[in-house]
Amino acid sequence: MTNQNLISDIIEKSPNRRSLLKTLGLASAAAGAAFTGVNVLKAQSSTPSVVDVLQFALNLEYLEAEFYTVATMGKTIDQVGIGIDGSGTPGATTGGNAVNFSNNLVFTGQIAAEIGADERAHVTLIRGALNAAGIMPVAKPAINLNALGIGFANEASFLTLARIFEDIGVSAYSYAAGVPTVANSPYIGTAARILAAEAEHVGSIRLQVARLAVGTSALDSVDIIPPPSGTHFLSVDESTGLVAARSPGQVLFLAYGGAANATSGGFYPQGVNGAINMSSASAA
Amino acid sequence: MKFRSSLVCGVGTLLLSAAGAYNVQAASVSMVNLGTVSNSATDTGILPNQAQVVEETFTLSSTAGITAFTTSYGGGNNLNGTTAGAGGFQPSLILFNSSGNYVMGETYPSPVAHTDPTTHWALDAYLSSSGLPAGTYTIALADWLNQQSPSATNLSDGFTDNLGSGGSTFVDAQGNMRSANYAFNLSVSPAAPPAATPEPATLWLVIPALAAAFVYGRKRRSRLV
Numbered sequence: 179m180t181n182q183n184l185i186s187d188i189i190e191k192s193p194n195r196r197s198l199l200k201t202l203g204l205a206s207a208a209a210g211a212a213f214t215g216v217n218v219l220k221a222q223s224s225t226p227s228v229v230d231v232l233q234f235a236l237n238l239e240y241l242e243a244e245f246y247t248v249a250t251m252g253k254t255i256d257q258v259g260i261g262i263d264g265s266g267t268p269g270a271t272t273g274g275n276a277v278n279f280s281n282n283l284v285f286t287g288q289i290a291a292e293i294g295a296d297e298r299a300h301v302t303l304i305r306g307a308l309n310a311a312g313i314m315p316v317a318k319p320a321i322n323l324n325a326l327g328i329g330f331a332n333e334a335s336f337l338t339l340a341r342i343f344e345d346i347g348v349s350a351y352s353y354a355a356g357v358p359t360v361a362n363s364p365y366i367g368t369a370a371r372i373l374a375a376e377a378e379h380v381g382s383i384r385l386q387v388a389r390l391a392v393g394t395s396a397l398d399s400v401d402i403i404p405p406p407s408g409t410h411f412l413s414v415d416e417s418t419g420l421v422a423a424r425s426p427g428q429v430l431f432l433a434y435g436g437a438a439n440a441t442s443g444g445f446y447p448q449g450v451n452g453a454i455n456m457s458s459a460s461a462a
Numbered sequence: 463m464k465f466r467s468s469l470v471c472g473v474g475t476l477l478l479s480a481a482g483a484y485n486v487q488a489a490s491v492s493m494v495n496l497g498t499v500s501n502s503a504t505d506t507g508i509l510p511n512q513a514q515v516v517e518e519t520f521t522l523s524s525t526a527g528i529t530a531f532t533t534s535y536g537g538g539n540n541l542n543g544t545t546a547g548a549g550g551f552q553p554s555l556i557l558f559n560s561s562g563n564y565v566m567g568e569t570y571p572s573p574v575a576h577t578d579p580t581t582h583w584a585l586d587a588y589l590s591s592s593g594l595p596a597g598t599y600t601i602a603l604a605d606w607l608n609q610q611s612p613s614a615t616n617l618s619d620g621f622t623d624n625l626g627s628g629g630s631t632f633v634d635a636q637g638n639m640r641s642a643n644y645a646f647n648l649s650v651s652p653a654a655p656p657a658a659t660p661e662p663a664t665l666w667l668v669i670p671a672l673a674a675a676f677v678y679g680r681k682r683r684s685r686l687v
Contacts, residue, residue: 278564280556280602280610280617283625287567334612390612 226426226454228363231354232304233316233452234426235372238350239300240318241433241445242343244271246294248323249336250287252276255318260298261305262318266451269320274329277336284386286333290340293379300372307365316451325435325444334392341387341394344380345401345413346424346432349461351376353423377421384411397432398460400424427458436460489513489608489621496520502649504542506534509551509605509642512632513623516603518646522596527651529590530555530601534645535634536576536584546645548578551632552606553644555587560598562617566591581638593653603646605632 226234240262243255254271256262279287305315323329329339351373354360360369384404387394388411394403400422402413414421424432431437435444438459442449449455492514496503498521505518522528533540534550557565572588589601600617607626610619626633632640 278615279567280558280564280614281612282554282556282567283606283609285567285570286612288570332613332615337612392612 225359226357228357228359228365229308229311229313230453231357231360231426232308232365234450234454235350235354235369236301236304236308236316237319237446237450237452238347238429238433239297239304241321242347243294243297243301244318244321245274245323245329245339245343246290246297248274249277249330250279250291250294255298255301258298260301261315264305264315264317264451266316267319267448268317269448271318271321271323273322273324277330277333279333279336281333281390284389286337286386286390289382289386290336293340293382296375296379300375303368303372307368319446319451320448322445322447325447334390337383337387337390337392338394340383341380341392341404342397342432344376344383346397346429347376348373348380348413349400349422349424350426350429352421353425353429356423380413384413398428398462400461422461424461425458426454427456428461430455430457431460433457489515489604489623491515491517491620493517493519496648498523499648499650500652502541502647504540504544504645504647506540506544506546506643506645509632509644511629512551512605512626512642513608513621513628514604515608515621516644516646517617518601518603518648519598520601520648521598522594522650524596525593525653526596527590527592527653528594528599529588529649529651530557531572531574531588531647532586532603532645533576533647534643535586535640536578538574538576538586540645541647541649547643548576548580549641550643550645551640552585552634553587554602554604554606554609555589556602556610557589557591558600558602558617560600562600564617565594565599581634581636583634583636583638585634601646601648603644606635607633 240255243260247253247255247258248271251258252275262268277290279290308315326339328335330336351369355366355369355373360366386392388405391406394407396403402408402410402415402422404411404413410416430440430450433445433450434440434442434457437443438457440457441455490511490513494505494516496505496518500523503520505516507516509516532550532553532555533546535548535552537546537548539545555568557567559565566589568587568589571584572586574588575584575586577584587603602617602621604621605623605626608621608623610621614620630642632642634640
């Protein structure tokens with residue numbers, strides 16, 4: 179099913195466009211004004227709307243897509259035709275380079291290229307869904323791919339950062355699935371499929387980390403690191419059979435370089451765009 | 463297609479030190495110079511041990527597409543007209559440029575691999591690029607367990623045999639015993655010349671108009687005379 183099919187599917191699940199907008203929590207607000215930052219405090223002190231969550235997810239997808247595209251193609255996503263304009267403050271992507279994937283034992287380069295295509299498709303999918311609902315997607319914010327000083331020097335460094343992004347991504351989508359405004363929206367089916375895709379990514383990346391003996395370290399207290407540094411190949415809590423869920427604030431704590439109550443830093447030197455933009459304390 | 467036999471210009475063996483935690487057994491390297499390849503080349507041989515890497519070096523005189531593939535695992539026809547038997551080790555192919563920088567890895571599964579009649583697996587290696595600039599390149603051919611360290615940044619970092627025997631024993635991903643034989647093939651396709659630029663459509667409107675004006679002018683001039 180193409181992105182356009184998925185978007186059409188979402189719209190079809192709402193009786194009409196007015197109903198869809200109501201579902202999105204926008205019936206009583208001007209759509210454009212909802213994402214200008216005016217509602218930041220409100221958005222972060224109450225349950226975020228599904229649009230807030232989608233826009234937040236789009237920020238994360240921009241980052242993942244840029245990472246894999248630069249690493250596998252030596253280009254940024256706009257250079258390969260992916261849309262990055264929109265509301266908020268646009269910014270350039272800096273850092274990174276094409277990676278030497280010369281260890282082919284577990285197909286790292288080929289898998290990285292596949293994941294990159296997936297992440298670019300996720301960007302296009304979310305942007306398309308927002309556009310179809312009459313909402314302007316957030317622009318790609320400024321991204322610093324060298325925020326941690328890793329990711330591009332060699333294959334091991336690439337896998338270290340890929341593992342971080344994928345585990346964070348899975349936990350972010352897992353949390354989003356539990357947000358009532360998302361769970362009750364027509365987007366939940368597509369969100370679940372994106373979550374499944376991210377889960378496949380992280381499973382593959384963690385196996386590569388283990389097989390190639392790449393050292394990793396825990397990001398926060400809910401992070402389960404793979405061998406050889408850790409003991410679990412999968413990022414699943416065996417006592418519950420579930421992956422961790424990180425709130426947007428907890429995700430931004432990591433993305434902003436370990437800063438609580440911040441609105442920028444780390445991979446997003448000028449912050450993310452959209453109503454959800456402030457970090458909280460780390461996940462515990 | 464005209465086949466060109468491989469030209470083995472020199473074989474040297476270098477012991478390379480490897481970096482990182484993968485430094486279990488440094489691989490030795492034999493170098494095969496295929497020269498300037500304009501059509502195809504084939505190199506067949508036997509690895510002296512499982513930790514050996516064969517560096518197939520070739521030169522493209524102009525931008526070209528290349529396809530490299532092995533036939534030694536599952537058997538098949540080589541580009542020099544010979545036929546490779548099945549039974550060889552499970553190979554890996556990695557392409558580097560003249561600076562030793564990584565260009566691309568193999569595509570798995572190979573679209574041209576034959577199934578080994580004993581193991582029932584098709585595990586030959588394959589890589590293809592549609593537009594390599596002119597220059598000298600090296601394709602590293604090795605047993606699948608003999609790879610560069612994940613911390614390697616260049617071909618000169620060498621290969622390390624982390625998981626294999628390092629000796630005369632070759633085992634594929636399914637645990638089947640294999641031989642030391644390899645058969646490497648390189649096909650080169652010169653890049654297609656750029657398509658001719660179509661004439662602007664408006665030119666076809668202008669030409670009749672100019673012709674008509676010319677004829678009208680001649681008639682008018684002849685009447686005046």
